[in-house]
Amino acid sequence: xxxxxxxxxxxxxxxxxxxxxxxxxxxxxxxxxxxxxxxxxxxxxxxxxxxxxxxxxxxxxxxxxxxxxxxxxxxxxxxxxxxxxxxxxxxxxxxxxxxxxxxxxxxxxxxxxxxxxxxxxxxxxxxxxxxxxxxxxxxxxxxxxxxxxxxxxxxxxxxxxxxxxxxxxxxxxxxxxxxxxxxxxxxxxxxxxxxxxxxxxxxxxxxxxxxxxxxxxxxxxxxxxxxxxxxxxxxxxxxxxxxxxxxxxxxxxxxxxxxxxxxxxxxxxxxxxxxxxxxxxxxxxxxxxxxxxxxxxxxxxxxxxxxxxxxxxxxxxxxxxxxxxxxxxxxxxxxxxxxxxxxxxxxxxxxxxxxxxxxxxxxxxxxxxxxxxxxxxxxxxxxxxxxxxxxxxxxxxxxxxxxxxxxxxxxxxxxxxxxxxxxxxxxxxx
Numbered sequence: 205x206x207x208x209x210x211x212x213x214x215x216x217x218x219x220x221x222x223x224x225x226x227x228x229x230x231x232x233x234x235x236x237x238x239x240x241x242x243x244x245x246x247x248x249x250x251x252x253x254x255x256x257x258x259x260x261x262x263x264x265x266x267x268x269x270x271x272x273x274x275x276x277x278x279x280x281x282x283x284x285x286x287x288x289x290x291x292x293x294x295x296x297x298x299x300x301x302x303x304x305x306x307x308x309x310x311x312x313x314x315x316x317x318x319x320x321x322x323x324x325x326x327x328x329x330x331x332x333x334x335x336x337x338x339x340x341x342x343x344x345x346x347x348x349x350x351x352x353x354x355x356x357x358x359x360x361x362x363x364x365x366x367x368x369x370x371x372x373x374x375x376x377x378x379x380x381x382x383x384x385x386x387x388x389x390x391x392x393x394x395x396x397x398x399x400x401x402x403x404x405x406x407x408x409x410x411x412x413x414x415x416x417x418x419x420x421x422x423x424x425x426x427x428x429x430x431x432x433x434x435x436x437x438x439x440x441x442x443x444x445x446x447x448x449x450x451x452x453x454x455x456x457x458x459x460x461x462x463x464x465x466x467x468x469x470x471x472x473x474x475x476x477x478x479x480x481x482x483x484x485x486x487x488x489x490x491x492x493x494x495x496x497x498x499x500x501x502x503x504x505x506x507x508x509x510x511x512x513x514x515x516x517x518x519x520x521x522x523x524x525x526x527x528x529x530x531x532x533x534x535x536x537x538x539x540x541x542x543x544x545x546x547x548x549x550x551x552x553x554x555x556x557x558x559x560x561x562x563x564x565x566x567x568x569x570x571x572x573x574x575x576x577x578x579x580x581x582x583x584x585x586x587x588x589x590x591x592x593x594x595x596x597x598x599x600x601x602x603x604x605x606x607x608x609x610x611x612x613x614x615x616x617x618x619x620x621x622x623x624x625x626x627x628x629x630x631x632x633x634x
Contacts, residue, residue, distance in 0.1 A: 286586035290594025298329035318528035516544035526552030
């Protein structure tokens with residue numbers, strides 16, 4: 205981790221210097237930092253350590269501080285990543301989740317944030333990085349370009365796939381039945397032909413009148429030939445009609461009840477049972493989709509939904525954690541962490557906007573304090589992203605001096621961020 209700071213950091217250092225080494229606060233700090241620094245069991249193997257270190261070093265699209273933040277997130281139980289505006293917090297979050305899923309095989313993972321915008325940004329990055337991601341949430345709150353990643357869209361695809369497989373299965377079964385009928389009809393026809401040939405040879409003359417037995421046999425041969433023609437015609441039936449015949453037990457028509465009882469009225473009980481079974485199938489499909497995902501993206505509050513109750517996440521990342529209330533962040537950590545969780549990554553910046561608390565009473569009782577700030581006060585030092593690529597260097601310099609203890613650098617030249625035309629800026633005389 206790098207240095208971080210600002211006025212809040214300086215005040216914190218002063219408080220630590222004044223605090224006696226034997227104080228309870230100092231003991232809690234030491235214990236919290238030790239727990240956070242513990243290495244997860246899945247990276248204790250020497251070969252895994254070397255693999256992680258090598259792959260992080262090969263991330264050429266990340267700067268040194270970003271690679272350090274990714275490495276900390278993979279090698280520690282709890283990591284705080286502090287990223288000032290424009291330093292690539294979302295990009296780092298995507299790389300952390302990608303390497304957890306692909307390199308360490310720590311899936312399934314949960315990526316969460318207090319806002320839908322932040323969740324969508326992470327989901328977009330994961331999709332581009334080739335990670336299997338499911339966007340869980342209300343469809344109207346999800347960005348339109350992520351519709352294919354929503355649980356509703358994936359469920360619809362699974363249902364269409366299952367229906368197609370059922371139709372194909374019905375077509376195959378119907379074709380096999382028709383083929384078997386043709387074989388039997390062909391066998392009977394060949395047998396009848398042999399018998400007819402033998403009788404003709406035994407005839408004394410062509411014009412001899414046929415016996416009653418021969419007439420009956422000839423009628424049966426004609427009937428067999430007609431049946432064979434009908435069976436061949438049935439093979440030419442459309443797959444849809446064959447599937448429909450199969451789904452109805454091979455009958456195209458009948459007096460089955462279906463949705464209607466014997467009186468012709470709707471059978472409510474049967475319809476209710478059919479809907480219940482369909483809901484059960486949908487739930488099973490949804491669980492299958494979520495279980496096959498490498499990362500599930502949702503908001504902190506939606507993470508408490510019943511649909512995720514059966515999934516054990518091995519890692520949780522919360523973005524914009526400094527702007528979220530402590531209670532909302534506790535939802536994914538407490539409800540979806542469980543015994544399988546090995547890593548917790550909190551990404552944010554306490555020097556930006558604090559959690560939005562409208563109740564003064566709640567603020568007085570401490571609900572305006574974020575998990576980010578609480579853990580930082582407990583002695584867990586953040587990994588600081590020290591290079592910004594968004595603002596004009598002059599603007600970034602002010603932020604660096606006022607909030608980040610001169611630790612924030614600029615990764616872009618001033619020529620890339622020209623001032624708007626017609627405005628004399630910066631004005632040296634002002």
